[in-house]
Amino acid sequence: MGEPLLLELEGLVVDRGTRSVLNDVNFKLREGEVVALVGPNGSGKTTFIESCTGTIPFIEGNLYYYSDSDERTIIRNKVGRNSNIPQIGLTLQNDGICGEETVEEKLFSVLNMNEGSKNAYLIESILSDWGLYHRKSSRVSQLSGGLKRRLSVLSGLCPAIFSPQPIVLLLDEPSEGLDDEACNILTNWIRTIASRGNGIIFTSHDNDLISCADRIIKLEENKPITESSGTSSGAIVSMVESEVFTRQVSAKSLINWAIKMELRNPIDTISRLTPALVALFISFSLIGNINYETIDSQIISLLVLLPAFITCIISPALINRFNEADCGRWWYINLGTKFRPISSFIGASILLPLPLTYLSWIILIGDKSELYSNDVVTWLWLPALCMLDLAIASSALHFLVSDLQRSQASSASLLLIFLVWPFLELSEALSYIMTDGMSFSLELGSPLISCLFASLISSLVWLVAVFLPDA
Amino acid sequence: MPDYKPVSLVLILLGLFGSSVSILLGFIWVPGINPESVQQGSAESYRILFWHVSFAWCSFLAFLMLFVGSILWYLKNDEFGWRLFSTGSDMGLLFGFGVITSGPIWGSVAWGKPWDWGDLRLNSFALLTAVALFLVLSRKSQPDTNQTRDTLSIIGLFGFFLVPITAVATTLYNRRHPPIIIIEGEDTGLPDEWKMVLIFSFVSFGLIFIGVSLLNDMVNQLESKIEKYQRVIDRGED
Numbered sequence: 001m002g003e004p005l006l007l008e009l010e011g012l013v014v015d016r017g018t019r020s021v022l023n024d025v026n027f028k029l030r031e032g033e034v035v036a037l038v039g040p041n042g043s044g045k046t047t048f049i050e051s052c053t054g055t056i057p058f059i060e061g062n063l064y065y066y067s068d069s070d071e072r073t074i075i076r077n078k079v080g081r082n083s084n085i086p087q088i089g090l091t092l093q094n095d096g097i098c099g100e101e102t103v104e105e106k107l108f109s110v111l112n113m114n115e116g117s118k119n120a121y122l123i124e125s126i127l128s129d130w131g132l133y134h135r136k137s138s139r140v141s142q143l144s145g146g147l148k149r150r151l152s153v154l155s156g157l158c159p160a161i162f163s164p165q166p167i168v169l170l171l172d173e174p175s176e177g178l179d180d181e182a183c184n185i186l187t188n189w190i191r192t193i194a195s196r197g198n199g200i201i202f203t204s205h206d207n208d209l210i211s212c213a214d215r216i217i218k219l220e221e222n223k224p225i226t227e228s229s230g231t232s233s234g235a236i237v238s239m240v241e242s243e244v245f246t247r248q249v250s251a252k253s254l255i256n257w258a259i260k261m262e263l264r265n266p267i268d269t270i271s272r273l274t275p276a277l278v279a280l281f282i283s284f285s286l287i288g289n290i291n292y293e294t295i296d297s298q299i300i301s302l303l304v305l306l307p308a309f310i311t312c313i314i315s316p317a318l319i320n321r322f323n324e325a326d327c328g329r330w331w332y333i334n335l336g337t338k339f340r341p342i343s344s345f346i347g348a349s350i351l352l353p354l355p356l357t358y359l360s361w362i363i364l365i366g367d368k369s370e371l372y373s374n375d376v377v378t379w380l381w382l383p384a385l386c387m388l389d390l391a392i393a394s395s396a397l398h399f400l401v402s403d404l405q406r407s408q409a410s411s412a413s414l415l416l417i418f419l420v421w422p423f424l425e426l427s428e429a430l431s432y433i434m435t436d437g438m439s440f441s442l443e444l445g446s447p448l449i450s451c452l453f454a455s456l457i458s459s460l461v462w463l464v465a466v467f468l469p470d471a
Numbered sequence: 472m473p474d475y476k477p478v479s480l481v482l483i484l485l486g487l488f489g490s491s492v493s494i495l496l497g498f499i500w501v502p503g504i505n506p507e508s509v510q511q512g513s514a515e516s517y518r519i520l521f522w523h524v525s526f527a528w529c530s531f532l533a534f535l536m537l538f539v540g541s542i543l544w545y546l547k548n549d550e551f552g553w554r555l556f557s558t559g560s561d562m563g564l565l566f567g568f569g570v571i572t573s574g575p576i577w578g579s580v581a582w583g584k585p586w587d588w589g590d591l592r593l594n595s596f597a598l599l600t601a602v603a604l605f606l607v608l609s610r611k612s613q614p615d616t617n618q619t620r621d622t623l624s625i626i627g628l629f630g631f632f633l634v635p636i637t638a639v640a641t642t643l644y645n646r647r648h649p650p651i652i653i654i655e656g657e658d659t660g661l662p663d664e665w666k667m668v669l670i671f672s673f674v675s676f677g678l679i680f681i682g683v684s685l686l687n688d689m690v691n692q693l694e695s696k697i698e699k700y701q702r703v704i705d706r707g708e709d
Contacts, residue, residue, distance in 0.1 A: 016617065056618060409609075410612065411604075415629070
């Protein structure tokens, strides 16, 4: 075939633990080509798809994507990731959709389109084709398994419909959980999308679906891959034509998505606020009746900042959302190296530390504020604001641990002990302001320098947790 | 794979005997300390140092092993690196735990309090031990894939990035606090008996360290071998 190349795997070797799953695999995908990956369970089909996304480590080999101008970009080699993949269509085996989002929102996210009326008819048309229109405003958690799978498959196919140039579609077991009618739609859509120049790789055990492939690649454990021709069966169907082009999923899409999910169900805010308020009221009941003049200002400052510190170190609810049906994996594959730093920001407790610190001051100190400098209320925002760095570092550590396959079985709190340092520095700063008033001196021990060090320490932790994994 | 079990057991038994003798010598042979310099508790508690220092030196070795193993796996996916990582994290947890439990006993005597947030060594060891505990628990609870190994080796490296940061943080924090009360004699040099018992104790702990490390490595390798055989059975092959 002489069609331009879209993707190439060269000499690929991938291990899972002590097991070599893919061994010296060479593969090329051309424009308009449909390739089926077949083989028994555990033969490496999903690993093959994951290798094409450039997100799993290679023992040997290279992954290339080709652009319009036939320019080859190396995405990953055995050393690590070189660059992010271009726009792709992706259906994961576990759907990759959070139960909180609605059907329509999922497609808007996938296509990175604004939810304006201009684009709404396009989405509605596609949803109608797949029998999902009546469910467009339903949350994914309300859908049956079959409908959820339809949406997941549609999310993988959609980018190709609106892409201005041919792209790669990676579909992992797309027919799994689909009824005969949906399988038939899928087969026809695959052929139609391929006829527009897009390249499609899918894994399947379904012989009907496999029959729509141009090439069939058989994977077997400890055996070289074998290749045969497919029958390319399936009809070309009419599909929505659009002048509106989709854009690659961006950081902004993730931020919008995360805000929307939290507004819909504010579990992050609640799970952070509850222990912080409990800590605040316990502190109040412990020291409320004690003569404050006998208590070291350092202890008071620690107690004032404690609720904000607690909100910062709690595991972000975003991690649970990402863990739901591999939703985070979907975002990670699409955003590449941008995923981790952005997630650490949007997963952190950004809004709570400031109001909580003031609330804590009012409740714990209240009418005893004459014992301390008048500058405290004016400058309390400074340590509270530096707490944001700590929150982002903590969030990055939680995300690092969540990389583990069974992250719920790991104790991330052991790594968070370290963040006690910036917390102590901030309490030192507040203690200084309480006793001596605000100082703009740049000497060691001054509030500004203590806050600066706290931020610096948090930033270093963030850098290590965010950049080492994708380096 | 060589069978290290007999050698390891001999080394461990010798080490246990030596460490018991060292603490005994500490009580009956080494001169005591001036009770007036003790801040809190019994002056005899000070003798925990004979174990504490040896625990600390061995944990340095373990954390070094963990660091080298992390780097080797992170950069090269080297299998030997992963063996070092596994043994280093196990040893780091074992000996680090020894350090942070024996340290506060000495701290109570010397400083009048079991823990000092301004003490670099104490806090570094506590953090590294926490990292080692995390790594050991995670290694046992996670499926053994390259991705798991990558993430854990990054966390192993993260542990080492903590040390210089801890150094800066503790220096800053310590600067604003009264200096740690060091009892007479420690700064001016130890008596010969002290040195001899300390060295004898370190050698004994070193034997335990080597013995347990060899055993640990052998167990890890055997587990990996069993896993391979189990997979062959899963596939229904002979």
